Amino acid sequence: MAFPSLRPSSRSFDAGDYPIKTYKTQNGSEVRILYGNRRTNMKMALSYENITDAQAELFLDHYDEMKGTFTTFAIASQLQNVAAKTGWEGSHDAIGAGASGNAYRYEGPPQVQQVRSGISTVTVNLIGVL
Amino acid sequence: MAKVYTGRDGRLLIDGTEQIKVTNWSLTGSLEVLETTTLGDDQRSYVPGVQEFSGSATLLYYNDGTGRNDAATALKKVLKIAGVQGTDTVDMRLRLVEGNTNHDVRLTAYITSVSFSAGVGEVSSAQISFQGTGALTGVTI
Numbered sequence: 209m210a211f212p213s214l215r216p217s218s219r220s221f222d223a224g225d226y227p228i229k230t231y232k233t234q235n236g237s238e239v240r241i242l243y244g245n246r247r248t249n250m251k252m253a254l255s256y257e258n259i260t261d262a263q264a265e266l267f268l269d270h271y272d273e274m275k276g277t278f279t280t281f282a283i284a285s286q287l288q289n290v291a292a293k294t295g296w297e298g299s300h301d302a303i304g305a306g307a308s309g310n311a312y313r314y315e316g317p318p319q320v321q322q323v324r325s326g327i328s329t330v331t332v333n334l335i336g337v338l
Numbered sequence: 339m340a341k342v343y344t345g346r347d348g349r350l351l352i353d354g355t356e357q358i359k360v361t362n363w364s365l366t367g368s369l370e371v372l373e374t375t376t377l378g379d380d381q382r383s384y385v386p387g388v389q390e391f392s393g394s395a396t397l398l399y400y401n402d403g404t405g406r407n408d409a410a411t412a413l414k415k416v417l418k419i420a421g422v423q424g425t426d427t428v429d430m431r432l433r434l435v436e437g438n439t440n441h442d443v444r445l446t447a448y449i450t451s452v453s454f455s456a457g458v459g460e461v462s463s464a465q466i467s468f469q470g471t472g473a474l475t476g477v478t479i
Contacts, residue, residue: 257373258372259374294378324387
């Protein structure tokens with residue numbers, strides 16, 4: 209089951225960072241050690257406001273199929289589902305995880321807020337992991 | 339025949355009883371809308387949410403000589419020692435009359451606020467506000 213192909217109402221993206229360890233020496237200077245050559249830990253928060261309960265259920269089903277936060281998955285590439293990146297007019301790789309060898313997994317359970325009968329708002333938080 | 343409605347055509351019924359000495363009433367209906375605009379859209383879009391009905395009325399604090407005082411009856415919906423219960427709803431009918439035809443909006447409501455006062459050189463009156471609960475029970479406007 210693919211990540212639901214719905215256009216979000218809002219999206220935020222945190223580009224993550226390279227695995228860096230930072231030390232402060234006694235004289236105040238900073239030492240940084242780069243432990244890897246791939247950026248990771250990017251975060252994407254997607255909000256789907258006022259969607260039908262049937263659409264909201266797609267996220268719950270997908271979350272269950274991914275064994276919660278266990279399994280990684282791709283939400284988009286240039287060739288597949290791009291709904292989550294709708295509105296972004298730059299390269300889709302820039303707000304993705306795959307270009308750095310990452311894949312997304314759920315950072316936590318999808319949050320479903322019932323707005324009225326049959327209508328819900330869903331918030332999904334994803335995190336890119338190597 | 340053309341007809342312009344005025345206050346002379348207005349009536350207010352509470353629990354089936356036409357209220358005496360009503361000086362005004364008003365009703366507001368509103369619809370909450372839920373935005374469904376998504377990224378990539380150029381125009382905002384909405385779906386209907388929940389509706390709400392509320393209004394107000396003013397009645398003279400008037401005793402008709404038989405002990406009937408509709409303003410007092412309405413005031414007692416809130417001004418009561420025992421507190422307001424879930425069953426303390428009223429059947430409101432806001433009416434405009436045209437000959438034998440009644441143009442009604444009917445709803446079940448809670449009276450949510452009341453006020454009355456006395457002042458030198460003024461006729462005492464009671465102002466009530468009501469909040470509809472549930473769907474309208476009749477619309478014949």
